[in-house]
Amino acid sequence: MLPTTNHNPAFNLTRASHVSLSVTDLERSRDFYRDVAGLVVTRETDNAIYLRGLEEASHHSLVLELAKEAKALYIGLRVRTDDDITAAEKFFKENNIEHRRVEKDYQGPTLQFRDPVGTWMELTSSMDVVDRKMQQFNEFVAGAPQRLDHYQVVTYDVQTATDFWTGLGMRMSEYTAKDGTDELWGTWMEVKGNTHDLVFTNGRGPRLHHFAYAVPDGASLIHAADVAGALGFGDEIDRGPGRHGISNALFLYLRDPDQHRIELFNTHYQFIDLETPPIRWDVSNPRRAQLWGMPASRRWFFEASEFPGEEVHEPLLQANPDTLEDYLGIH
The missing domain is CATH 3.10.180.10 (2,3-Dihydroxybiphenyl 1,2-Dioxygenase, domain 1)
Structure with a gap:
């Protein structure tokens, strides 16, 4: 059955934003996404690597986290403002949807939840801003x-x-x-x-x-x-x-x-x-x-x-x- 879009939802989604993956070898995964795919490394720590596309001003769109097993941790969407995070919390509570507010590095207010078919999702309203590289053509690789x-x-x-x-x-x-x-x-x-x-x-x-x-x-x-x-x-x-x-x-x-x-x-x-x-x-x-x-x-x-x-x-x-x-x- 074809769905009907709600044009006045409880909170405002704006776009696909970021994805978090667990990987078993940070260095090898970094090399793949940087050298084979062509992403930009924003920051590296002992346990995580943050990457982004060349035109992105947000701190990251891909997070690699070191773990014993490789999993898809969360797929992320942006909402328009901090108020939308609050509205999402209210909506999830009223509809008995499992959720939690979390603190994430380089992100503003962030909410994690499972949708009705078990997809692990993350909403955030903002990220730290970094320089776009869309005119750094010397850095366009892969x-x-x-x-x-x-x-x-x-x-x-x-x-x-x-x-x-x-x-x-x-x-x-x-x-x-x-x-x-x-x-x-x-x-x-x-x-x-x-x-x-x-x-x-x-x-x-x-x-x-x-x-x-x-x-x-x-x-x-x-x-x-x-x-x-x-x-x-x-x-x-x-x-x-x-x-x-x-x-x-x-x-x-x-x-x-x-x-x-x-x-x-x-x-x-x-x-x-x-x-x-x-x-x-x-x-x-x-x-x-x-x-x-x-x-x-x-x-x-x-x-x-x-x-x-x-x-x-x-x-x-x-x-x-x-x-x-x-x-x-x-x-």
């Missing part, structure tokens, strides 16, 4: 990521996730359904005016499938793939380069040393005007995921980062997607 753009989460219940987030003001720009129905298999939702800040797709979840950074152009994706190959990470090119039907974006997916997945992408479109309806894709249409015809590998479809201590559930909807191995006759 894919030269400019800014964090969105997340994709695998969930066992796409409808419940979508109803919750559209109730908080997100708009659905595109979706996947089956057999002429509007039974939701995947939803692309936004608050900042392009195609997505937060995506939910059907599968074993909750798990973080990927987080994505916008890059300057298509050539940056090719260069990132070349750099990955040159630095010994060619086997960690998880998918692409290619072009999605959904969002129209050029893409390249990479896996870090702990197998967290990052997407570098370019060229999705604006989705601002309220009268614009979402685009429907049938799950049987392979062009939704790859306009160039080559399907993704099994690991792209079935592997993702778990949240710590969060039980992973089997999906309510069952499917067997066509994979690259099927395409090539590999069993």
